[in-house]
Each structure stands twice: as C-alpha cells, then as structure tokens.
Amino acid sequence: MAHVEKRQASVPAPLEWEYAPAPEARDIVQIRDRYGLFIGGEEVEPRSGEWFTSISPSSEEQLFEVAQAGKEDVGLAVSAARDAFVNGWSEIAPAERAKYLFRIARILQERSREFAVAESLDGGKPIRESRDVDLPLAAAHFFYYAGWADKLEYAFPQRDPKPVGVAAQIIPWNFPLLMLAWKIAPALACGNTVVLKPAETTPLTAMLFTDVCRQAELPPGVVNVVTGDGATGAHLVKSEGIDKLAFTGSTEVGKLIQRELAGTGVKLTLELGGKAANIVFDDAALDQAVEGIVNGIYFNQGHVCCAGSRLLVQESIYEPLIDKLKRRLSTLRVGDPLDKNTDVGAINSKAQLERIRELVASGEEEGAEIYQPPCRLPERGYWFVPTLFTNVAQSYRIAQEEIFGPVLSVLTFRTPEEAVEKANNTAYGLSAGIWTEKGSRILWMVERMRAGVVWANTFNRFDPSSPFGGYKESGFGREGGRHGLEPYLTFE
Ligand code: NAI
Numbered sequence: 103m104a105h106v107e108k109r110q111a112s113v114p115a116p117l118e119w120e121y122a123p124a125p126e127a128r129d130i131v132q133i134r135d136r137y138g139l140f141i142g143g144e145e146v147e148p149r150s151g152e153w154f155t156s157i158s159p160s161s162e163e164q165l166f167e168v169a170q171a172g173k174e175d176v177g178l179a180v181s182a183a184r185d186a187f188v189n190g191w192s193e194i195a196p197a198e199r200a201k202y203l204f205r206i207a208r209i210l211q212e213r214s215r216e217f218a219v220a221e222s223l224d225g226g227k228p229i230r231e232s233r234d235v236d237l238p239l240a241a242a243h244f245f246y247y248a249g250w251a252d253k254l255e256y257a258f259p260q261r262d263p264k265p266v267g268v269a270a271q272i273i274p275w276n277f278p279l280l281m282l283a284w285k286i287a288p289a290l291a292c293g294n295t296v297v298l299k300p301a302e303t304t305p306l307t308a309m310l311f312t313d314v315c316r317q318a319e320l321p322p323g324v325v326n327v328v329t330g331d332g333a334t335g336a337h338l339v340k341s342e343g344i345d346k347l348a349f350t351g352s353t354e355v356g357k358l359i360q361r362e363l364a365g366t367g368v369k370l371t372l373e374l375g376g377k378a379a380n381i382v383f384d385d386a387a388l389d390q391a392v393e394g395i396v397n398g399i400y401f402n403q404g405h406v407c408c409a410g411s412r413l414l415v416q417e418s419i420y421e422p423l424i425d426k427l428k429r430r431l432s433t434l435r436v437g438d439p440l441d442k443n444t445d446v447g448a449i450n451s452k453a454q455l456e457r458i459r460e461l462v463a464s465g466e467e468e469g470a471e472i473y474q475p476p477c478r479l480p481e482r483g484y485w486f487v488p489t490l491f492t493n494v495a496q497s498y499r500i501a502q503e504e505i506f507g508p509v510l511s512v513l514t515f516r517t518p519e520e521a522v523e524k525a526n527n528t529a530y531g532l533s534a535g536i537w538t539e540k541g542s543r544i545l546w547m548v549e550r551m552r553a554g555v556v557w558a559n560t561f562n563r564f565d566p567s568s569p570f571g572g573y574k575e576s577g578f579g580r581e582g583g584r585h586g587l588e589p590y591l592t593f594e
C-alpha cells in the first residue's frame with residue numbers, strides 16, 4: 103500500500119475502522135502454465151502457433167499463457183461444433199440434454215470457490231462479488247435453462263421450435279463466467295452446439311469450464327472454446343458454417359459485426375453498452391437509495407453495461423443526498439480483489455484504465471466538479487478511486503459516453519417529465535432505476551422510459567428468469583427468461 107490520493111475531501115470521512123486482512127486462499131485454483139484451445143472435446147495446440155499472456159490486473163503478475171486462435175483454428179472449432187450438432191446433439195431426447203445442463207450447474211456449485219478465486223485473480227473483481235454474485239448466478243442460469251430443455255414446445259406452442267445449429271458466441275471481460283453461462287446455457291438447452299470466444303484479458307474461467315464439460319461428460323464438440331483477441335473474434339464472425347452469433351461488448355464492435363453479417367442469414371443478437379439513469383425522487387427512502395446508487399455504479403468497478411452511471415436527483419433533495427453519498431463513498435474499500443473486505447477491486451486492464459482516465463479528464467475540462475474520497479491505492483496494478491462528478495451538463499462526454507469505470511455523473515431535475523426526458527436523452531437504452539415511494543409514479547415512469555430493464559427501489563438485480571437486453575445503441579435481442587430461448591431457435 104502506498105500513496106494516498108486526496109482530492110476535494112470536503113466531507114469529513116466517517117470513523118475509519120482498521121480491518122485485518124481477510125484474504126481468500128488462492129491455492130484452491132491450480133493454474134497451469136499454458137492452456138490450449140478446446141476443440142472437439144480435446145485441448146489442442148493452436149495451428150497458428152501463437153500464444154499470449156493473461157495477467158492479474160491487481161498485481162500485473164503473469165498468470166498463464168493461452169492460445170491466440172487463428173483463422174484455421176477457428177475453422178476447426180466451427181467444424182467440430184457442426185459435427186457434434188449433426189451427429190447426435192440436436193437429436194438426443196430433450197430430457198437427456200437437460201441432464202447435462204443440470205450436471206454442469208451442480209459442478210459449478212461444487213467448484214464455486216475455485217472458480218470465484220480464478221475470476222478475481224484473472225479479472226480483478228472483488229472476491230465478495232465473484233463468490234456471491236457471479237458464481238451463484240452462473241450456476242442458476244444452467245439450472246434454469248436445464249428446466250426449459252424438454253418444454254420448448256410448450257414455451258412456443260404451435261410453432262415447432264428447432265435448434266438453429268452452430269452458435270458462435272463472443273463475450274466480454276466484465277463478467278467472464280456469467281456471460282459464458284448466459285450464452286452457453288440457452289444455446290445447449292435448445293439443442294445447438296457452441297463455439298465460444300472469451301475476452302483476451304479474462305480467459306481463465308472459460309478454460310476451467312472446459313474441464314467442467316469433460317466432468318459432465320458432455321459429448322465432444324458440443325462446446326468449443328477458442329481464445330484470442332479481437333482478431334480471433336473477427337475470424338469467428340466471418341466463419342462459414344455458423345448459424346447464429348451472440349455478442350456482448352462495445353457498441354463499436356457490435357456495429358462492425360452487424361455490418362459483417364448483414365444479408366448472410368446468420369441470426370444475430372447484440373448486447374452492447376449503456377448509460378443508465380438512476381432516478382431519485384424526493385419521496386424516496388434516501389439511505390436505501392444511497393446503497394442502490396453505490397451498488398449501481400461501484401459494483402464491479404463500474405465495469406457493468408447496465409451500470410447506473412447517470413444519477414438524476416430531484417432538486418429538493420440534492421444536498422442531503424449528495425452529502426450522504428459522499429460519506430458512503432469514503433467507506434468503500436479499494437484494493438486486493440482476494441480480500442473478503444474489498445468493495446472495489448482492480449480495473450480490468452491498462453487499456454480500460456486509460457479510457458477511464460481520459461473520460462474523467464474530459465469531465466474536469468468541460469467544467470464538472472470532481473469528488474474523490476481519500477483512498478489508499480496499492481502500488482502495483484490498475485486502480486481507480488471511486489469518483490463522483492457534480493455540476494454535470496447533459497452535453498458533457500461524462501454524461502453521454504459509457505465510462506465503464508467507477509465514475510458517477512450527477513444531474514438534477516424538477517419534475518417527473520423532466521426526469522424522463524433527461525433519462526431518455528442518450529444513444530443507449532439498456533437499463534434504468536427509479537427510487538420513489540409511489541407505486542403509481544413507478545408505473546408512469548416505466549411506460550415512458552426507453553430502457554430494456556427498469557429497476558424500482560433497487561438496482562443491478564439479475565435473475566435467470568428475467569429477460570435482459572437493450573433498445574437503440576444498446577443492441578437487440580433478449581437474454582434470460584423464456585425470451586432468451588428464442589434467438590437459439592428457428593420456427594416453422
Ligand atoms: P470489445 O467490444 O472490443 O470486446 C468485447 C469482445 O469482443 C472481446 O471478446 C473482444 O476480443 C471481442 N472483439 C473485439 N474486436 C472484435 C471484432 N472486430 N470482431 C469480433 N470480436 C471482437 O470491448 P473492449 O475494447 O474490451 O472495451 C471497450 C469498451 O466497450 C468499454 O470501455 C466499454 O465501454 C464497452 N464494453 C461493454 C461491455 C458490455 O457488457 N456491454 C463489455 C465490454 C466492453
């Protein structure tokens with residue numbers, strides 16, 4: 103622990119408690135030196151001959167090497183998925199298919215500590231979150247979709263649902279295993295086979311997952327994993343022989359993919375960025391709202407597509423709310439992701455840290471007022487102090503662009519109409535939050551908000567039975583729930 107960042111710490115910090123370190127044991131994960139590609143049920147060396155290193159963003163320590171799949175490798179993975187689809191997987195009894203998914207879910211539960219530590223090591227998120235959110239939810243997705251496997255004809259009556267074929271899936275680094283589960287569980291439940299490309303900074307849990315597939319005796323080729331960067335992703339998008347592509351990541355890459363696939367007949371779903379409004383009315387329970395605001399933007403270092411990154415506060419409660427919020431910010435513990443007391447972990451990569459710094463600098467230049475609590479940051483690794491901007495105009499970049507970091511922009515409003523207008527004044531439309539005691543106001547707001555998910559008196563709540571997805575530049579298609587089956591099926 104080293105330098106102390108102090109900027110405008112105008113609100114007195116509450117009594118600071120010294121916590122003894124409470125590190126989770128890291129040796130529960132056996133990390134190998136190298137991981138190859140998972141193709142046709144076997145781990146193979148990449149034909150490309152290329153490898154790259156995955157580091158831990160909290161220490162910059164090199165953790166392992168992983169294959170950089172080239173065009174030929176991706177082609178082999180797609181062929182393996184096709185073979186597995188044609189030779190059995192699409193035809194086995196749906197109730198049998200469900201058994202594999204139930205098995206995977208149970209194994210994830212059994213190995214949850216190991217996976218949680220791996221996720222925090224490779225990606226930097228606090229163990230409290232990987233343990234209590236990512237892992238339980240990933241298992242829950244497999245349980246949930248296992249239940250649908252033999253009920254598809256009831257989910258879509260008179261429509262004769264059939265699997266699409268080979269599903270290519272490209273996922274980001276903010277919830278590596280959870281995004282894998284969101285993608286793989288519905289695909290398999292519907293009888294498809296999969297080629298998955300994890301993000302380049304966080305491939306570890308996907309590689310451990312290939313071991314879960316073996317343990318569950320999943321037939322070879324049903325799940326294939328090709329690691330690599332955006333170039334590998336681009337090969338997968340351009341592969342002949344994919345029937346469906348599911349992508350979660352930046353709007354920029356989403357647009358590239360949409361352009362590439364236009365007119366090919368490949369089914370596409372895109373889950374892209376967001377700039378959610380978290381709206382607090384003057385009748386809201388303020389202390390609860392403060393917890394919701396903190397959870398909305400500082401959860402997972404703000405690396406959340408549905409993060410509540412724009413706080414809209416009704417003018418009459420502006421001062422008490424901001425005071426409470428600043429006080430609460432000063433209690434957040436930033437540091438070692440493997441420490442069970444840590445609230446805010448490491449920024450996922452150097453590139454992401456630079457993106458955050460650039461946008462924060464733009465906020466200061468454009469005239470917003472910055473608040474950062476006194477905070478001790480570790481010397482090595484990538485870190486960013488939880489940050490709050492007040493005096494933000496709607497035109498500022500920090501009010502328009504996705505920062506994807508622990509940075510909140512505060513705006514105000516007077517009437518519900520103005521709140522709706524400001525909330526919808528964005529190119530995105532993924533999520534929103536409303537804090538009020540009035541049920542009728544919640545319903546009035548929900549009808550007018552262009553957001554795929556609207557939380558009321560809570561934020562960042564996820565459940566496998568609830569559909570999730572966006573409007574406008576946040577993408578299209580839904581994941582989760584019965585709706586999440588549809589992109590993986592074709593109909594008569
Ligand atoms: P990205 O969109 O480049 O990465 C997401 C995934 O797409 C990764 O697996 C990556 O390897 C792959 N990819 C990159 N280029 C590709 C291409 N041309 N074809 C196919 N696949 C490709 O996102 P990046 O650069 O990591 O983050 C940039 C910004 O995107 C973040 O600051 C954040 O604002 C946003 N983002 C949003 C996410 C979300 O959950 N909606 C997740 C990650 C990033």
Ligand code: MG
Pocket residue numbers: 156157158159223224225303304305
């Ligand atoms: Mg890593």
